Amino acid sequence: DLAAHPATATHVATKLARHFVADEPPPALVEQMVKTFRDTEGDLKQVAIAMVSSDEAWRAPPSKLKRPGEWVVGMVRTTGITQVDPVRFTGGQELLGEPLWRPSAPKGYPDDEASWIDGVGRRLDVANNFAERISGMSDPQAIIEDVFASQITSEVKQAVGRAESRQQALALLFMSADFQRR
The missing domain is CATH 1.10.8 (Helicase, Ruva Protein; domain 3)
Structure with a gap:
């Protein structure tokens, strides 16, 4: 019924x-x-x-802001890193407001942009920290070409290409709207 x-x-x-x-x-x-x-x-x-x-x-272009868990998993998968520190990884998710296996309500984590947009500043901190740790292992230009192909805008490609360091380029890529949206 x-x-x-x-x-x-x-x-x-x-x-x-x-x-x-x-x-x-x-x-x-x-x-x-x-x-x-x-x-x-x-x-x-x-x-x-x-x-x-x-x-x-x-x-329409992708407009859904990735939830913190999707975003951090995306960073790891995009870079091809196979070994992550689980304590640091789950700590990052908790910092972003989405602790692993602990939703704040019985209906789970919220799925709308308004619930997550305030955490973008913390995402920048996480992106910078992650980029610093993996900059010697991941090439942002290779990620753009091999992972995203034509899905990255020319503005993001240009910003990543003009970055002063590999760490900065990775952080710019992770913080771009192209990477933040699904």
Whole structure:
């Protein structure tokens, strides 16, 4: 009965689109997902397929601010580092307000930009610290070419290229909107 209620389709579609696409997802995308939910009697796999198949989901530039956990994992994965200090890693996440396995509420960590935007200054501290430790092992130009290819704007490429040091270039890359958004 709950799955068949019309409000359920709207609620589920909106939550999925907010999480994966934008804090304010395109209404046409949500409606398409609602229709799929109703047509398939709540088949979430089909709703997800409808979302990722929709042009509406990809039309706008990435606008979701990565949560702290996504961002720190992204830095590690992007640089190819395979050995990290787990205490330092989880300490960084805690500093950013997202302690590992300890959400502040039963519904988990918030997923909207307003909840995380105040921590951007702390992200800069974490990015600088991480860049300092790995600057001898990671080349920011190689990361741009090998990992991001055409997904980095020319402004970010230019800023990274003009950096005074490899550490500064890495920190600029990690703090760029291109890296902060998904």
